[in-house]
Each structure stands twice: as structure tokens, then as C-alpha cells.
Amino acid sequence: xxxxxxxxxxxxxxxxxxxxxxxxxxxxxxxxxxxxxxxxxxxxxxxxxxxxxxxxxxxxxxxxxxxxxxxxxxxxxxxxxxxxxxxxxxxxxxxxxxxxxxxxxxxxxxxxx
Amino acid sequence: xxxxxxxxxxxxxxxxxxxxxxxxxxxxxxxxxxxxxxxxxxxxxxxxxxxxxxxxxxxxxxxxxxxxxxxxxxxxxxxxxxxxxxxxxxxxxxxxxxxxxxxxxxxxxxxxxxx
Numbered sequence: 001x002x003x004x005x006x007x008x009x010x011x012x013x014x015x016x017x018x019x020x021x022x023x024x025x026x027x028x029x030x031x032x033x034x035x036x037x038x039x040x041x042x043x044x045x046x047x048x049x050x051x052x053x054x055x056x057x058x059x060x061x062x063x064x065x066x067x068x069x070x071x072x073x074x075x076x077x078x079x080x081x082x083x084x085x086x087x088x089x090x091x092x093x094x095x096x097x098x099x100x101x102x103x104x105x106x107x108x109x110x111x112x113x
Numbered sequence: 114x115x116x117x118x119x120x121x122x123x124x125x126x127x128x129x130x131x132x133x134x135x136x137x138x139x140x141x142x143x144x145x146x147x148x149x150x151x152x153x154x155x156x157x158x159x160x161x162x163x164x165x166x167x168x169x170x171x172x173x174x175x176x177x178x179x180x181x182x183x184x185x186x187x188x189x190x191x192x193x194x195x196x197x198x199x200x201x202x203x204x205x206x207x208x209x210x211x212x213x214x215x216x217x218x219x220x221x222x223x224x225x226x227x228x
Contacts, residue, residue: 034215043203043219044157091215098164099145099207099214100172103157 004088009108012082018075020107022088025069030093033064034101035073037084037109044087044103047073051093078111085109115140119204119220126227132177132191134223136204139185143209146187147217148179151201163187164209199227 012018161179
């Protein structure tokens with residue numbers, strides 16, 4: 001599975017949009033981009049995933065560049081409860097991956113009042 | 114709805130003692146099950162995964178073992194704990210056939226301290 005690169009930390013003001021970037025320049029055609037977050041001392045929480053089209057759900061939006069070498073997770077109106085470590089993961093959609101996620105160091109997002 | 118339970122939530126064990134962490138999933142059948150570990154200051158590392166009863170795949174050589182005696186039960190064990198086994202252990206599940214490959218649901222975790 002392709003490797004991802006994320007900034008180690010980011011800050012955001014409460015109520016503003018938080019834009020978290022992720023580089024995955026070696027991504028291949030059948031690999032999806034997944035985003036998870038982990039609030040301190042809790043298990044990771046699935047946020048969103050995409051292949052090549054932009055995706056939106058009740059939690060966030062995912063913007064994937066046309067060449068698929070990078071993506072951005074957008075939290076449209078960040079709250080203090082969004083303070084967490086955010087992980088960008090690339091995973092082969094084929095059956096042999098068995099859902100084995102490889103977590104990197106992620107981005108520590110701190111939302112300030 | 115589906116739920117995942119993990120216990121105990123916290124435990125402190127002496128070096129050389131045995132370990133048993135248990136995880137059960139409710140509200141689904143034939144899930145894929147996973148054990149991850151997060152050591153202090155480090156990322157999550159996949160330890161074991163299972164696609165069915167009695168089917169266990171180990172991702173890293175270690176002092177731990179896993180078993181799946183029932184469809185929705187996953188157990189992590191050790192005969193003799195090492196100091197390096199300390200960490201935050203997370204159980205997760207995925208829909209076996211109908212779920213998307215990378216959408217996992219995690220439990221609340223078990224924090225193990227080995228002294």
C-alpha cells in the first residue's frame with residue numbers, strides 16, 4: 001500500500017474550517033484514501049474515504065486532486081471536540097488487503113476557542 | 114445496530130504473568146476481526162487479524178497470540194508478559210463481505226501496564 005505524508009500538527013480556531021492535507025504520491029489506481037481520527041485515549045474513528053471523486057458526509061469532506069497524489073480532509077466548522085489525531089491511510093481495495101490498515105503518525109489537530 | 118465490547122479497560126500486570134484480553138462484537142455476523150497495539154508515543158500497529166473462526170493471521174512476531182473461538186469473539190493472550198508488552202490494545206471489526214475494505218470499527222481499548 002502507498003505511503004502517506006502528513007504535517008505533524010495543525011491549529012484551527014473554533015468555528016472555522018480545518019483543512020488537513022495528505023500526500024500520497026505513489027498511490028496506485030485501485031487504492032482508496034481513508035481518513036480516521038483518534039481522540040485521546042479512545043479507539044480510532046472512521047471519517048470518510050474516496051477513490052478519485054470528492055466525497056462528503058455528515059462529518060467531513062474529502063477533496064482528492066485529479067492526479068490523486070494528494071488529498072485534503074475538510075472539517076467545515078471545527079469544534080473543540082474535533083481536537084484529535086487525524087490519520088490519512090491508503091489501502092488497496094482488493095480482497096487480499098483484508099482491511100489491514102497501516103497507521104502513520106498522523107496530524108495532531110488542535111482546535112482553539 | 115452493531116457494537117463492540119472490549120475488556121478489561123485497564124490492567125496492571127507484573128512481568129512474567131499471563132494476559133487475556135477479550136473482545137466481542139454484537140449485531141453482525143462473519144466479521145473480520147483485528148487486534149492493534151499502540152505503544153506510548155507511537156502509532157497503531159496491527160498485531161493479528163481473523164477472517165473466520167479459528168483463522169488467525171499474525172502480522173508481527175511477538176510474545177502474544179490470538180484466538181477466535183466463536184464468530185464474534187476475539188481473544189488476545191500471552192503466557193508471560195514482557196515490559197515491552199505495555200501499551201494500548203485496540204480490537205476492531207469490519208463487515209466480512211459487504212463492508213468496504215478499509216472501514217473498521219474500533220473498540221474503546223484496553224490499557225496494559227506491565228511492571
